[in-house]
Amino acid sequence: xxxxxxxxxxxxxxxxxxxxxxxxxxxxxxxxxxxxxxxxxxxxxxxxxxxxxxxxxxxxxxxxxxxxxxxxxxxxxxxxxxxxxxxxxxxxxxxxxxxxxxxxxxxxxxxxxxxxxxxxxxxxxxxxxxxxxxxxxxxxxxxxxxxxxxxxxxxxxxxxxxxxxxxxxxxxxxxxxxxxxxxxxxxxxxxxxxxxxxxxxxxxxxxxxxxxxxxxxxxxxxxxx
Numbered sequence: 001x002x003x004x005x006x007x008x009x010x011x012x013x014x015x016x017x018x019x020x021x022x023x024x025x026x027x028x029x030x031x032x033x034x035x036x037x038x039x040x041x042x043x044x045x046x047x048x049x050x051x052x053x054x055x056x057x058x059x060x061x062x063x064x065x066x067x068x069x070x071x072x073x074x075x076x077x078x079x080x081x082x083x084x085x086x087x088x089x090x091x092x093x094x095x096x097x098x099x100x101x102x103x104x105x106x107x108x109x110x111x112x113x114x115x116x117x118x119x120x121x122x123x124x125x126x127x128x129x130x131x132x133x134x135x136x137x138x139x140x141x142x143x144x145x146x147x148x149x150x151x152x153x154x155x156x157x158x159x160x161x162x163x164x165x166x167x168x169x170x171x172x173x174x175x176x177x178x179x180x181x182x183x184x185x186x187x188x189x190x191x192x193x194x195x196x197x198x199x200x201x202x203x204x205x206x207x208x209x210x211x212x213x214x215x216x217x218x219x220x221x222x223x224x225x
Contacts, residue, residue, distance in 0.1 A: 002028040005094055006059050008052075008082050009069035010034045010044040017069040017112065018045055020096050027094060030064060052085075061090040068093065068110050068128070072148040075182045076128075076164040080146045083110050083128045093127075105137075108145065120157070138175065150187075162197065 005027035007014055014032065021027050032044040036051035043049050050058055068082045086093060093109035098117065105119045108127035113119065116133040123137050126145035131137070135149045138157030143149070146164045153167045156175035161167070165179055168187035173179060180197035189201040209216060 002026055003094075004028055004030045004064045005067060006031050006033055006050075006055070006064050007067050007069050008033045008086070010038075010041075010049055011070070013071050014069040015045065017067065017096075020098070020112065020114065021067070021094075024099050025094075025096055027065065030059065033059075033066075056089060061092075064091070065094045066091045066110075067096075067112075072130075072166050075166060075184070076146045076148055079128060080164065083146070114151075126163075144181075153185075 003026055005021065007017065007029060010032050018029065021029060029047060031048040031050055033050050033052055033055055036053050039049065039051045041049055066086045068079055068086065070079045070082065083093065095107060095109055095111045097107065097113045098115040100115065101113055101117055101119060103119050104121040105123040105125065107113065107125035107129065110128045111125055113131040114133040117131050118136040120137060120139040122140045125143045128146045129143050131149045132151040134151040135153050137143065137155045138159065140158045141155050142160045144161060144163040147161055148166045150167060150169045152170040154172045155161065156173055156177060158176045159173050160178045161173070162179055162181035162183065164181055165183045167173070167185045168189065170187055171185045171189045172191065174192040177191055178194040179191065180195055180199060182198050183195060184200045185191060186202040188203050191201060211219065
């Protein structure tokens with residue numbers, strides 16, 4: 001018999017997380033929850049949507065587990081605050097690991113590891129860590145609580161990622177590099193030296209070519225037919 005689950009969140013992240021829990025998890029989703037202030041409907045994805053204040057009455061902690069499915073707003077602080085709320089109110093928080101992701105690694109509560117992530121041996125993932133598809137985490141790396149690893153990022157072996165850090169698309173953190181807490185490593189950044197708390201790394205976006213696509217195709221042999 002499947003365990004009963006409620007999901008905090010009624011946005012795009014929650015919709016994405018729902019796909020995985022419904023596809024192949026040990027849970028049956030009973031309903032969704034959002035803050036009372038933002039309750040605009042009584043349903044989400046065909047299931048009941050409830051204000052947070054009514055959760056203890058409708059979904060007692062003895063009968064339901066929770067997954068907090070919100071993004072990295074405020075350097076993951078919104079998700080962290082909801083994680084703490086449910087923990088303080090006695091709920092167990094669910095985690096999800098894709099069925100084809102196997103290996104010798106550990107992870108905490110409210111953690112999700114999506115399809116096609118690669119987790120090498122002896123990796124340690126804390127609580128409330130989101131690992132999107134295509135991420136690679138090298139052997140003996142440590143990812144502390146409340147981090148967000150966007151798809152395609154690469155974490156070198158024995159690296160350490162501090163609490164509440166955001167790592168963007170295709171960002172690279174080198175072998176044995178230590179990244180402090182609440183850092184923001186933007187898309188395609190390369191971190192080869194250890195950095196402290198609160199550091200922001202951003203690469204400049206690619207500049208537009210002076211020609212538009214039609215002009216470029218006329219001048220480029222590789223696009224000619």
